Amino acid sequence: MKTFGYVSFLNQTEEVERLLEGLEQGKLVTSKCSKCGEVYLPPRSDCAACISSQMVYEEISPQATLYTYTIIHFAPESMVKMQPYIVAVGEFSNGARVLAHLHTTPSKLKVGMPIKLTKQELEGDRMTYKFVG
Amino acid sequence: MNKVAIISTGHSRFGKRQDKTIRELAFEAVKPCLEGVGLTQKDIDATVVGVAGDMFAQQGSPAACIVDHVGLNPQPAYRVEAACATGSASIRSAYGLVSSGMHDMVMVIGAEKMNNVTSAKATELMAMAGDSKWEYPFGVSFPGFYALFATRHMHEFGTTKEQLGMVAVKNHHYGSLNPLAHIQKEVPLEEAVKAVPIASPLGLYDCSLISDGAAAVIMTNEERAKQFEDPVWITGIAAASEPMLISRRQTLTGLPSATLASQNAYKMAGIEMKDVDVACVHDCFTIAEIMAYEDLGFCKKGEGGKFIEEQQSYIGGKMPVNVDGGLKAKGHPLGATGVSMACEMVKQLRGEAGKRQVPGAEIGLTHNVGQSGQYVNVHIYRR
Numbered sequence: 001m002k003t004f005g006y007v008s009f010l011n012q013t014e015e016v017e018r019l020l021e022g023l024e025q026g027k028l029v030t031s032k033c034s035k036c037g038e039v040y041l042p043p044r045s046d047c048a049a050c051i052s053s054q055m056v057y058e059e060i061s062p063q064a065t066l067y068t069y070t071i072i073h074f075a076p077e078s079m080v081k082m083q084p085y086i087v088a089v090g091e092f093s094n095g096a097r098v099l100a101h102l103h104t105t106p107s108k109l110k111v112g113m114p115i116k117l118t119k120q121e122l123e124g125d126r127m128t129y130k131f132v133g
Numbered sequence: 134m135n136k137v138a139i140i141s142t143g144h145s146r147f148g149k150r151q152d153k154t155i156r157e158l159a160f161e162a163v164k165p166c167l168e169g170v171g172l173t174q175k176d177i178d179a180t181v182v183g184v185a186g187d188m189f190a191q192q193g194s195p196a197a198c199i200v201d202h203v204g205l206n207p208q209p210a211y212r213v214e215a216a217c218a219t220g221s222a223s224i225r226s227a228y229g230l231v232s233s234g235m236h237d238m239v240m241v242i243g244a245e246k247m248n249n250v251t252s253a254k255a256t257e258l259m260a261m262a263g264d265s266k267w268e269y270p271f272g273v274s275f276p277g278f279y280a281l282f283a284t285r286h287m288h289e290f291g292t293t294k295e296q297l298g299m300v301a302v303k304n305h306h307y308g309s310l311n312p313l314a315h316i317q318k319e320v321p322l323e324e325a326v327k328a329v330p331i332a333s334p335l336g337l338y339d340c341s342l343i344s345d346g347a348a349a350v351i352m353t354n355e356e357r358a359k360q361f362e363d364p365v366w367i368t369g370i371a372a373a374s375e376p377m378l379i380s381r382r383q384t385l386t387g388l389p390s391a392t393l394a395s396q397n398a399y400k401m402a403g404i405e406m407k408d409v410d411v412a413c414v415h416d417c418f419t420i421a422e423i424m425a426y427e428d429l430g431f432c433k434k435g436e437g438g439k440f441i442e443e444q445q446s447y448i449g450g451k452m453p454v455n456v457d458g459g460l461k462a463k464g465h466p467l468g469a470t471g472v473s474m475a476c477e478m479v480k481q482l483r484g485e486a487g488k489r490q491v492p493g494a495e496i497g498l499t500h501n502v503g504q505s506g507q508y509v510n511v512h513i514y515r516r
Contacts, residue, residue, distance in 0.1 A: 072273070076272050
């Protein structure tokens with residue numbers, strides 16, 4: 001299994017692996033609490049709403065709209081070589097939002113524009129997700 | 134609960150302080166705090182130390198080091214951490230110690246040494262306070278988080294880059310009147326608006342400073358406070374929190390946690406917002422001050438931009454805000470900031486703020502935010 005993210009320092013837990021497996025197959029996977037129905041995107045292994053760990057993984061459409069964004073010109077040290085880059089929050093049809101880089105032409109940037117979450121293969125056997133629009 | 138007062142304050146000069154490490158900065162605040170009211174270390178029953186990042190100070194468990202350096206052994210001491218709200222969280226902790234009757238006289242020291250590392254490293258350390266699973270891997274700087282709020286606020290309410298710049302202009306104006314401020318010069322609006330982009334739409338002058346500094350207060354109960362001149366009472370003290378992920382927030386045009394904390398603080402103090410005469414709010418970025426106007430009820434939702442444009446947050450306006458220069462110009466040594474706000478309130482309510490005095494101020498408010506709203510403390514002060 002690949003390692004998640006441009007940079008990271010955590011050990012990789014099950015829900016991250018499930019998300020990556022989904023992305024490899026072109027799917028966007030959420031986790032849903034089988035006790036109370038709370039949906040998590042990115043997925044979580046534990047439900048904060050009802051303190052259960054009985055999660056089921058469900059696919060949703062990767063189509064989203066741009067909720068907000070910024071262009072990072074002065075990056076944290078670990079990401080300096082990538083700057084500038086667009087960090088965006090996209091909103092999905094179920095109301096869930098996700099933060100990721102957005103690959104688009106800066107002149108097209110507009111809150112509300114349609115975007116889509118897809119996988120992004122990275123060097124060093126890593127991968128992440130990105131919005132394209 | 135027993136009533137709690139601040140009877141003394143001490144404040145180091147804020148700035149790029151390569152002449153001191155965190156312990157000497159703390160000493161600079163503790164000495165006037167004790168000597169100002171004729172106390173010695175033996176009079177202090179316990180110490181709460183607020184330091185946000187030991188990786189900044191390059192000292193693990195910095196409280197022990199600070200308490201030793203200022204001679205507060207062998208009394209009990211511990212550290213409080215709540216990111217940029219560390220200082221106010223330390224005051225909250227001390228309030229609990231005093232109001233419960235556990236200790237009579239508690240010293241609170243907030244300190245941070247941030248310029249031991251490069252600004253790229255400082256940006257990295259602060260980014261590590263973003264969610265390490267889902268945010269840090271995308272390189273979201275702290276200006277980046279607040280830029281996400283700014284873009285959304287501009288989209289929903291038409292807030293402009295000029296209005297953000299006006300916050301910087303005001304806070305630099307008042308910073309120029311504060312001899313302890315990190316930057317003591319006026320900044321023209323054009324310079325603020327055209328500054329180099331950091332995380333668009335935020336530019337250099339929309340961001341607070343990476344500062345070194347310390348502040349201290351002594352807190353005590355009603356019986357002991359009566360033995361000192363001019364105690365300033367903490368009459369309202371409330372806190373709230375937001376979800377960790379920026380993407381799981383109810384809104385990105387404000388902090389509902391700040392609204393909740395302020396409403397509870399007003400209620401506890403038995404006042405309404407309009408009774409407040411002066412406020413220190415958490416202007417880590419200019420957009421944060423505009424959102425604070427709205428969250429704390431100084432103006433209606435969405436009208437924060439107009440509030441600064443009409444100069445309502447200047448002395449003489451509806452609510453003077455950050456007349457000490459704020460985090461923007463006075464500086465933002467993380468752990469010191471919340472304690473520094475308390476020091477400013479004591480000065481203002483005692484009429485000792487000099488050129489930046491709000492005439493006749495009787496009730497003050499502080500609003501100190503950790504990270505991007507994960508911790509919010511609102512305190513009400515009264516003479």
